[in-house]
Amino acid sequence: MTASGSEPRETGSIHHLHAHQFDDLVPRALANVELRGALAKATNTIRNRRAIALEGIDDLQKLRGQAKAIKTEALAHLDEHLETFERHATANGIQVQWAADAESARAMVLKIAIKNGTRLAVKAKSMVSEEIGLNDALIDAGIVPVETDLGEWIVQLAEEPPSHILAPAIHKRRREIRDLLARVLGRPMPDDAAGLTEVARNELRGRFAQAELGISGANFLVAETGSFLLIENEGNIRLTTSLPKIHVAVVGIEKIVPRLQDLGPLVRIITRSATGQPISCYQTLVTSPKTSLEDDGPEEIHLILLDNGRSKLLEDDLTAETLRCIRCSACLNVCPVYRQIGGHAYGSVYPGPIGAIFTPLIAGMHAASQLPGASSLCGACREVCPVDIDIPGVLLHLRHRAAEGDRSTGGRPASDPQTAEKNRVMRRGFRLWRWAMGSSRRFEIFGALGRLLATVVGRVPSLAKYAGPLGGWTNGRAVPRSPGRSFRSSDVARRLRREEEDRKR
Amino acid sequence: MNDDRSKILASIRASLATAAGVRAARGPHGSPPAIAAPPPTTELTVPAVGPKGPASIRAVTGFQGALDRVQGVCHRVTSDAGAADALQAVIADLGVRRVVRSDDHLVIEILERVIGGFELLPPDADRSLLLQCELGVSRATIGVVEYGTIVLSSGDTQGVKGTPTERQRLVALLPATHVAILAATDLVETWDAALTALCSTSGDLPPTATFATGPSRTADIELELVLGVHGPKNQHVILLEHR
């Protein structure tokens, strides 16, 4: 099997992806002052907590190095580790299945659910489940999926997608949540966060007890022992994996680590990066279903290994870095773009810097090529990333892929129509620019023209909207005052020219 | 579906081969590969867990302090009778009517010393009854000094797989208050060491092991910390310094 053949392997898919509407979604998000207020407050808080949590670590860079090395090693021999994992997990009594794409993963979950007569499924928050659109598939099959993570439950009731990898309801104010719950549950709600949380606990208890099926993701798969680790704070994952008779975990293939001891450094860094806690409340290591009559765990555990375009990322050392991601969401909280526009504007279940690279890599450039543009390339994301993913590097790489194409696209540009149009205009603009710069005569003419336009638009700002592609630029900025005459015709420039000629002589 | 398996593995192998080809073509002067193989195996092994001896006072106070920082409560006692007193006080304080216990022998022994006033349920009681319990008592197999973490390993009372573990999964999870009984000799310094100890005691991993640090919590509403979401709201550890 060759990868360099003419047939590029298919990419995966992401549920409810509308990243191509990025240009429309962003202004809407920016106009939502309430959202921006909530976001600024929340991301600042998490950012500071993270910084404080990491101060306590003597050798942060060494720990990051370890975490990076573990994931790098795992990916370098991904095929072998997956096979090892499968062998051990199967020996432990876990039923392992492989899903090449989202559709096949959904079908597997549905089959298990239907076989066991599932009417109600409790779910622990899982990005992969969002990625493959599991909830919609369950609903279509007549099964009620209930999200049990507090934030995820709130956005499910609001019929919205999550807006943050870790804090799905980060964009919602308390007031909004109170009104939402009051409407859905049909009774008055308390005003404080503790009271609302109590309501959620009581509401969801019954669901846990009734559900025939528990669905989760996993943070890490351990090849050496065939176990997997679930990390959480609320206890809903413990309930999801303890009460229902059947537990299904859908997990991306990149979650593998070779050895049990690899969990140490990863657990040490993930929660600190995520919420700023030294450690999360619960890490649950699942190794097998219940083995005796007296035990209380699930009778069956199914683990679905999902590819959905991931394996293709390994073709290139740079894009492969994306698979190191442990979904801590630190990059979201520091990103100046995410902090302004929030998660929904990305039009993908994976928002922020990691979403801007992961989304087009998984779903294909034709679906999400504007996202790599959603960055100022300031590098803050890489600086905080616990596994040192070169996010700015991958962003640039993808912008290049959209504009020029690369090996993976057969040398042709690969982008959605909007990006293609932008790139076309830009290319024309720069061609004109190059021509204008080509002779001093043309340079002067264009300079004079520019000064004239700037003067006119400066006087009548409403004209700016006719400036074509430059109109966007003037949207949020005042047109600078024109200097009247060019620098080249100033006294200083003339003197400099004279000096230059003297020196030559 | 079997087809998916070979498809995925083939795709991974093809991609890795492509990347290796590019790397080779770039030659030794190219930029260093992002995915390189040198595994970090040696430095990663954790400090070996020493033979179990009496726990140092430093470990005990360290554990207590760490648990305190995550809003848990540590009761240090020096006899089984003291443990029973501490448990009795917790039960009385909270006005608990219904208690569920695990089937660990130490837990049973200590509960026998506690004077009644509440209904005591065994772990195999009906689930609807378990859901009504306000307090659960079980054993912690390991305590982690650095974080105040307790390890709850659940599963197999018969030892079908590895050594027998207690039946405590729901006991430590459903009630609003969880009281863990922890012997000071089961304290280890780090999280990593607890993981090592977990495999080395049984040679095999239990069906599930939960590393629990303090009461369950959330910050999903405006990032405000709230204790007690789905898991226990109160986490007590009775630390037996004499064991």
Ligand code: SF4
């Ligand atoms: S890219 Fe890095 S910082 Fe962002 S979520 Fe993934 S691991 Fe965390």
